[in-house]
Amino acid sequence: MKKIFLLIIGIISIIVSIAQPCQLQGKIVDTNNVPLNGATIYINELNKGTSSNNNGDFIISSLGKGVYNIQFSYIGYHTKIIKVNLTEEDTTTLLIELQKSTININEVVISSAFTNAQDENTQIVDVIKKNDMQKYGAFTVMDIINKIPGVDAVTTGPLVTRPIIRGLSSNRVLTVIDGVRFETQQWDDEHGIGVNELGVDKIEIIKGPSSLIYGPEAMGGIIHFIDEHAANIGKTEGDLKTTFFSNNFGGVTNFNIKGAKEKYNWGINVLGKVFSDYFYNGYDFRVPNTRLTEYGGKGYIGINRKWGATKLSYLFNTAYYGILDGKDIVKKPDGSIVNTDSLEKEKFPVETEAPFHFVMDNRINSNTTILVGKSKLQLILGYQNNHRSEHEELSGKKKGYNYVDITLQSSTYNLKWYLPTFKNFSTIIGSQGMYKNNSNSSAASTQLIPDATIADVGFFVLTKYQFKNFSFNVGGRYDARSLNTVTRIDSIVNMPGISRSYDNISGSFSVAYKLKKHLILRASYSSGYRSPNLNELMANGVKLESLTYEKGNPNFKKEFNTEVDINLTFKSKHFSLTAAAYQNNINNFIYLAPTDIYVASGITRAPFVPVYQFLQDNAVIKGGEATLNIHPNAKWFDYEVRTSTLTAIRTNDNSYLPMMPTNKIYNTLTFSFDQLKKFEKVYFRIGTMTALKQFKVADTEQKTPSYTLLNAGLGAVLNDFEFSLAANNILDKIYLDNMSRFRSYEIYGPGLSISISVKKYFNFNKSK
Template structure:
């Protein structure tokens, strides 16, 4: 690890004697040959960009010899990504002709082994723009992630949610931020994803273990948060956004300011969120302690030279999540849900009161790209410190007492070498690793998981063969994990010390080819693995949120899966269809279920609770997703989109259903957009429905849920340069139970109608 840090310091100070190279050219409309002013030109390896002038011309200086990817985008046109080899010492001319689009169907994605368009990738990657948060009245990033077909969320109220990709969740889904895996005690459903929108431009989702680039545990898939690109050279600008929400009287604000010159770029991002408890059935029932207080800060500084580029990022985030105490929710004699905690008198309480989670994240990230002629080396180093505490109720104290207090420290590295192209083969080799320690502080009353040390080491190789109409990809990686824990004993809770080692060889093979002019097929096979987490191996105590006593098993084997995935895309001028089917077999699948026994609480031995235990069984999950878009070229101001997803998960030993599996869902949305309406510019109107079918394919003793349909609405416009958006989610205040909610067993419904008003104001200093 130290050698890698010294290496990065060395390469970032390298200087060469060669003259700087200028990349220049012109951007035009391919059909009309009209010059396009304001097109964005971004050089990936140099991490710098500019915009075209009134004549469509652009110029980027300060480049060195090497292989570069140039990304050109312009509103209303298809984004172009082109790789070019710069070898002379003065200037290189590269012109682009862009094609108008009626609907975006071939986006550029960066989560694949190579930055390229969807049609050039061998597996499907779903892409979400961060601006969807504003257009959909979202409070957290999970509110837009779970709108993707095949992606759902296990929720605890309206603010705590964890992603579920094709039925797999927890640390089977890898979260990647700033190019490296994000560690946040992700073994528990009660622990949210832990990522906000600070400094994020897009979110890309890989379904299944098809990507070998991001590390072990990506059995279910990867959610990759793509950071914003630097602003144009010679500019300083940003945005400020404020939004309010009616259901829980919530508000969120964030602001960013970014600048760049020829060799330096920098940015500062801040955010704050405040949310009271949510309501359903009008303002008839307030769900207690589902509130949030969160503040975040992110800053970065980057340098670009002839040898490449390097960026240093610092992130700090602190959040208080209220915990709904299960013992406060009862069903009265009339069968109505009742909150028996009468201590809270306010209708919209904001004060942090026990029980609650207190989560603090610190991250320092360094990403460096070094060019070596027609190859390049990318290195990402990161230190993460995740502090998670949990306070329980105590008479006479609103803050209660410290029940849990854990400090998770992670040192991660990710090194990839992009080899020179050889006979149309593009190959990447690399290594990833992590050293992680979990410490329980003496401030806490107990431990749920013990003090532990984890060491990961992985090696990977992937290659792609591009034959224009046929694209093939192959990959393999080897991972090893060593895990050791310390003995713990208190009250009636004992956790034995263990030492375990796990290793695995994963692989993938995929192809993409055209069956006809507009009909493309992608076929993939991939395998992945996951070592049991600390909770599954060692848990022996009470979970406050569920009021269950959970028991782990230190003899668990590793999980391993094999997924076959088929995707077909048919695109015409006026409509497009995208469909996927998958079959995922999982060896040694770990799940939790009630034992039927009562055990004494480790908090108060006079109280007994229902015992839940972790088990292993082979399992199969199969299903698919469908997306259908009508985007008439003759009616450019409207298009219609419908999406659907469905799956079934079963244990192999007794053919019973797996717990917490998403139900079948359908969404239909009608989009309208106008350049001008009266004196208003860039007007849009979205009207949609989301239907979830009843979920009766449930595990033993798991609650079934009825079907429901929600109606959502959004309207927005620009006044001068400010964007104003009004949204209404669950427009008709439907009372419904979400089968992925951890609160459904208490008879607690999901949030009722929520109206949001947001204003986004650009900041243009230079």
């Protein structure tokens, strides 16, 4: 590791001494050669941008020689990205023509390693904007992520959710934050995704094995949170957003300010959330202790020089998640349930009371891009400190006692060398590594996973070929992991120490062919792997929240999978269709299954608890997704339907795997207007979400009936203010979500929820 850092420092010193400044300028027009005022020009490698003036002109100075991916965008037009090679010490001039678009179906994406427009990708990358949260009345980022076909969520109430991609969750789906893998305690379903919208611009999702680019744990895919762009050069701007939610009487406030000069940029973002317990059936039933208090801040500073750019960011976030206590839920003789939490007198309680989870994150990331002739080097470094504790009830103390207290420290590096393009071939050579240290506090009463260290290193090569309408990606990767745990055997814990090593060779091949202008055919074959997590290896005790005794197996083998995907995309001026089918073959799939054994627990309210054993079998998951969008020439009208289906079985007996999403159908009708009297960007949206009956369940799982929810929203911009109103589950439907961990209590999902959001934009460069 030390040698790598010394090499990078040496390269930077050489490049800084020889780099000479260049300038990029140009004009942006539409297809009628009319200048576009306010179009955005953004250089991905430098996190640097500007906007066009009244004449459509722009200029960016102090650029070093090199190859840049430059993105041009304008509201209501297709985004365009071009590669520019600055080789001379003078000015390069561009003329950019943008075409009008009724919807944005050709997003620029970065998660597939190469920065491309969607049409140029060999693999579909789904994109969600942060602003969609206020448009759809989302409690958390997961409420918009799970609207993507093939993506769902395991929920512990509306505020604790974790993603499922094509049936895979937990340590099989990797969360990435601006290029750095996010490490938290993903081994338990009661632990949410652990990421909020703080400082995020958009979220990109890759469905299917992504280990080639991102390493272990990306068997099901990745969810990539991408930081907001820097402010345009010479600008200082910001916004303040506040949202109120009626169902759980909660609110979110987010403030953002950022600025940029020619050679540096900066930004600060703060966030606060307070939610009470949620209700259903009007305000008849309050689901106890499903509340949340969360606050955090993020700041960054970046510099741009002739040799490239670097950005340093720091994030702090603290959250208190209430835990539903099953003893408060009692079933009456008529089959209905009641909340016996008689100590809570408030209708909308927000105070943190045991039992609850406390989670604190501190993250420091640096992202450096160095221009080396026609190639470039990118080095991303990250340090994360994730502190999680679980507090259980104790008579006379609202905060209870410290049941479990774990600190996970992670250090990561991600080094990529983008070689010069050679005869239509673009190649990346890279290496990634991670060191994790997991430690339990002696102040806690027990431990669920052992103290442990995990070290990863991986090397990969990826090549993309593109010629006219044909392109393909091919690559290979080698990973090695060492895992060592610390022995603890006493009257409370029985966990002997173990040492394990895992390695894997993975690969990917994907191809895309554009037939004429409207049809793109894609196919891919990819593989991934993960090692068993600490809970699956070493679990050996009672879990208070679920009142079960879990047993792991230290001799588990690694999981590895291969997936075949076929995708068809058709788009025309008034109609677009995307359809996909896949089959994922998983070797050594690990799952938790009940036994017929009960053991003494030492818990007064449950003297004996059932034993659950982690098991390992081969499995197959197959399914499909489709999205149909109709957008007639009348720009104000748009209709979209999205659907997904999957079947997941163990191959040894063809039985269904547990906790798998049901088939879903989304219908959305949107009316939008650029101008309506004094208002701009006016929209009205109405739609339904239908979850079909889930009958493909494991032997001990509960089947759930079908249901349909009606949702709507409207919004507009007036001067510097943006207003949004959203209503979810308008008919206050009582429904049981098959992915809810509350279904065993027969607790239903949230009832009617109305959210009101106001955002104020600030431009500190306006003339007085």
